[in-house]
Amino acid sequence: MRIAILTALAEDPDQKGRKRAFRIFAGRSILSHQLDCAIDLGCESVACLVGGLGQDVIACQHRAEAAGVRFQAIEDLRRLSGLVKADDDIFVIADGLLPAAEEAVRLLNERSGVLTFPVDPALGFGFERIDGQCAWAGMLRTRGQSVERLSDLPPDAAAASALLRIALQAGTRQTALDPALLLNGDWLLRADSPTLLEREKRWIAGRVSPVSFAAPGLATAERIGARLGRDIVGTRLERVPLFAAVGAGVLAALLATIGKPLVALALGTAMAVLLPIAGVIQRLGRAPRNRTRRFGVDATLRAGADLLLVALIALTIPIEGSAWLRLFVPTILFGLLRLGEQLALDSEPRGSFASWRALYADRILLLALVLPAAFFGLAQLLCAVLSLLVLGSLFFRDEEERGLTVD
Numbered sequence: 001m002r003i004a005i006l007t008a009l010a011e012d013p014d015q016k017g018r019k020r021a022f023r024i025f026a027g028r029s030i031l032s033h034q035l036d037c038a039i040d041l042g043c044e045s046v047a048c049l050v051g052g053l054g055q056d057v058i059a060c061q062h063r064a065e066a067a068g069v070r071f072q073a074i075e076d077l078r079r080l081s082g083l084v085k086a087d088d089d090i091f092v093i094a095d096g097l098l099p100a101a102e103e104a105v106r107l108l109n110e111r112s113g114v115l116t117f118p119v120d121p122a123l124g125f126g127f128e129r130i131d132g133q134c135a136w137a138g139m140l141r142t143r144g145q146s147v148e149r150l151s152d153l154p155p156d157a158a159a160a161s162a163l164l165r166i167a168l169q170a171g172t173r174q175t176a177l178d179p180a181l182l183l184n185g186d187w188l189l190r191a192d193s194p195t196l197l198e199r200e201k202r203w204i205a206g207r208v209s210p211v212s213f214a215a216p217g218l219a220t221a222e223r224i225g226a227r228l229g230r231d232i233v234g235t236r237l238e239r240v241p242l243f244a245a246v247g248a249g250v251l252a253a254l255l256a257t258i259g260k261p262l263v264a265l266a267l268g269t270a271m272a273v274l275l276p277i278a279g280v281i282q283r284l285g286r287a288p289r290n291r292t293r294r295f296g297v298d299a300t301l302r303a304g305a306d307l308l309l310v311a312l313i314a315l316t317i318p319i320e321g322s323a324w325l326r327l328f329v330p331t332i333l334f335g336l337l338r339l340g341e342q343l344a345l346d347s348e349p350r351g352s353f354a355s356w357r358a359l360y361a362d363r364i365l366l367l368a369l370v371l372p373a374a375f376f377g378l379a380q381l382l383c384a385v386l387s388l389l390v391l392g393s394l395f396f397r398d399e400e401e402r403g404l405t406v407d
Helices: 030-040 055-066 077-083 101-108 119-125 145-152 159-169 193-208 216-232 240-257 261-285 299-315 324-347 352-361 363-375 379-395
Strands: 002-008 045-050 070-074 089-093 113-118 134-143 174-176
Touching: 002 030, 002 159, 030 045, 030 055, 030 089, 030 101, 045 055, 045 077, 055 070, 070 077, 077 145, 089 159, 101 113, 101 134, 113 119, 113 159, 119 134, 134 145, 134 159, 145 159, 193 216, 193 261, 216 240, 216 261, 216 352, 216 363, 240 261, 240 299, 261 299, 261 363, 299 324, 299 363, 324 352, 324 379, 363 379
Parallel strands: 002 045, 002 089, 045 070, 113 174
Antiparallel strands: 089 134, 113 134
16 A cells, blocks of 8 residues: 655744645645645545644645545654554655655656755755765655554654655665756745746646636636635635626526627626636645546536527527527537537647647637627628638647648
8 A cells, every 4th residue: 555644744844833834726735735746646535644633734635535545644753663564665755744745746646756956055954864875855665564663753843854764774775856846946945935826827727727818708708717716725615706607607598598698798708717727726725636638628528518508599580491500500509619629639739730720729819809790690691601610620730640641
């Protein structure tokens, strides 16, 4: 079994009475991000040394349970011995450490090791010296038998440092990290607030990767979601954009049934704006084992939103001849858009064509065109023209994507 040992005991020098592990990063505590790293490492259980059960610890416990991981908050160092077996794999993360999770997972996922930095510059960033050349980077992987020796230490001993010394005495290999991780602010231990804020901006940008402005509506909404996520992820407001989107969709459906199709379509546009915002916030706050693909919050919810939009657009089309044609044209348009979106997901990031395929997923731009057309009774004509344009675009793919070669 893989078990992570976390610690939330060190005081935050910038905020008296608050623990370093509970500093907020991207809407959640650093401890919560350490938990995500442990989940990415495949840990099935997490033991966290804490001084009491506060809201931050309880939030981590709920997050772990949502990912199918057992979380145990303990106050006595000696209890660790009863939680770990000799043949378990132990992952230790230092108190308050905010690592580059992808790099840490890559290096520790396959074999045991102690991650290190050169003494210069690591000591200046608050890392613990190992010897004359190396400092501990704050993460290691070792065997469970090392934990048994903690029972010989006093209850207030630093568990992470003790396990580091035990692992080194047992001959655990050292793995050197690139010092650029420190210099670039991607591996933090005792960072000041401006450094933490700068790292937060880069982390959000890397996690969200907003689409290009080739899809202007979707790009704008995702950037709004990224900025909003910094303030509400991990709070009670985290689900407000999603609930607002669903509420707008339900209200639009109700208005459509009482003969207000244009007002309903306007509310459908509001729903289309809120859904990508909610999707970004979900990607920022979702546990590692529950992450979704890009372009939206949930496949079922997005499919339902598209079906609703098809119906709302159809209701704005005047009945001329066969009534089923009202539904046919917008259905073809949305079907082609979803086909183009799926091709984008399957081929990304190959070829220059993939760089603007997010346009197929941009329901905001689509409705910005359809809504005024519906007001003037031209929604059917516009949908037909757009369908032809989308269909034509699917045939103009890069030679690289079609697998063609040039002699």
